[in-house]
Amino acid sequence: MGMLVRLSPVWRSLRAAAPALCQGACPGSSQSYHTPAEDYGGLYPHHIPTNTLQKLLLSAGSAFMSLYDPYRHDMIAVLGETTGTLALQNLREKMSKDPEGKHILQERPRIRMSNLDIERFRELPDGTFGREYVRFLDVNHVTPDTRMPVKFVDDEELAYVAQRYREVHDLMHTLLGMPTNMLGEVVVKWFEAVQTGLPMCMLGAVFGPLRLSTRRKKKLVQLVPWAVQSGRSARCVLNIYYERRWDQTVESLREEIGILPLPAIKV
Secondary structure, X not given: OHHHHHHHHXXXXXXXXXXXHHHOOOOOOOOOOOOOHHHOOOOOOOOOOOOHHHHHHHHHHHHHHHHHOOOOHHHHHXXXXXXXXXXXXXXXXXXXXXXXXXXXXXXXXXXXXXXXXXXXXXXXOOOEHHHHHHHHHHHHOOOHHHOOOOOOOOOHXXXXXXXXXXXXXXHHHHHHOOOOOXXXXXXXXXXXXXXXXXXXXXXXXXHHHHHOOHHHHHHHHHHHHHHHHHHHHOOOHHHOOHHHOOOOEHHHHHHHHOOOOOOOOOO
């Protein structure tokens, strides 16, 4: 009961600063980031303007809730949007300087069920990126449509960068061979923290292990150096046009990106 009492002020702050978040918004919206602003009344679909105080409240409240319950993906999403402006700017710069990344910024593809030929992926040979991605979705009972839409980033292009990062997260699980359990999530977060510099990734990498059992912490000690080295050696993962790589083998895509060979550790 004491914990619930302490959570109440934080939750009230989140509700006051972002009522639309608490009400929920459809993550599968068909609106794209190319939609004219006048068609939806904001900088981009779902955008919620916030002032400095509201952003501080959102950052503090979402950080607390994320640590209290690491499976609150909505709170983790808010934390990333309210604290990641500099990191998002750096990522946009990396994308704009890379031919493939620049193309992605121009075309702004979205990874959603309506844009994926899942049945074709199932017919691809084992080991291909599309086949292993749909296998990951099936085994872990997830879909790309569960990703929250970006709301609190006050720049239309940076909002797309944030959305793109969010939507390729499951692709990182596929390429890194990590499940969606807490150990797998922490390993992916270490890789993403090095790759993106996003505060929410760093927070998950540092505090996520607190939720692990002793046995899994021992595995993490072996997996973190690999994740960090892979994050450093790999090219920016937002500069890969994944929608054009479904027929490519996972191994060749890993080599192209620069992900080191996976360690022989059962996660």
